[in-house]
Structure formats: C-alpha cells, structure tokens
Amino acid sequence: MKVLDIGPGNVPKKDATHCVDFNDEFQLEIESKGKKFKKWDCNKLPLPYDNQEFDLVYMDNSLEHLDIDVIPFFREINRITKFRGHFIVKVPSTMYWYQRVSYLFGYIPPDFFLAHKQHYTTSVLVEYLRQADFKIRPRNNFKMLISDFLKDGIEVKARKFQ
16 A cells, blocks of 8 residues: 655655655655655646655645645645545644634734644635545534634544545
8 A cells, every 4th residue: 555645744644655755854754765856836736746656645744835826736635646545645734723822812822823824713624625536424504613613723623635
C-alpha cells in the first residue's frame, strides 16, 4: 500500500511510504525511517506524482499554510489518489470556543493568524472536497458546527470513487 504524507515536518505518519514537503530540513530523518522524501512546494501544481499512485493521502495541519485555491489543489489530490483510495485532511478549527472567547476580549493569537494563510470549518472543507469529486458521508450541518466549536481541530475523511 502506498501512502503519501503531505507536509509532515519532522513527524511523518507511521504508515506513510512517501513524504513531500517544501522544507528538506528533516529529509535525512524521514529517509532513515524507510520513507521516500520529495522536496516540493505544494503551492505549485501539478504535484510530482503519477495518476492514481497512492492508496491513501494524509494532510495533517499543513493545508492552512498553503496560499492556494483549495478546489484545484483537492482535484490534484484526487488525481494522485487511486480508485477507492482515501484522503484524510486535518486543519485547525477557526470556530473553536477558546479562540472565539479570545476574540471577544480582543486577543487574537498571533501564531494562529500569522502562520495560517487560510482558515476552515468542517462544512467548508466538505464542500471543497465534494467539488473536487471526492465522496464524503452525509453530515448534519448543526453537528458539524457544534463539533467545530468544541474541538480545536477538524478532520475530514474523503474517498475517491471516480
């Protein structure tokens, strides 16, 4: 099974066979764990992989750092994902209660807004993934909103069926 981890930093997923990151600072460490590493700026499409190359693609807290149009990027992820393969994307929740209360009192965490180029909610990610031809289980909008509010992170699992 071929598994791609996009933007792993120094902590690639255990089951990743391939990693891609703009920063090669951790390349030797990643390769010493038996993973193939490719240096690539993911703001640039197409990604340097073949059509339907991966069974699973992870993107854990790296999407928000890209300065991209998300739908074409997700279409590119779809292109490199095998039929019936999975894409798991995790991002910080901009609706998280702690941040909302902080804003109320005039505090905006600088690390959150300076380092992050884009901000997401579950419903926005789900819609972007659907527009990129991924399939996602039906979700209740109210439950998504409550989940975004209570958790500091969002995880959406999508599947390719085309």
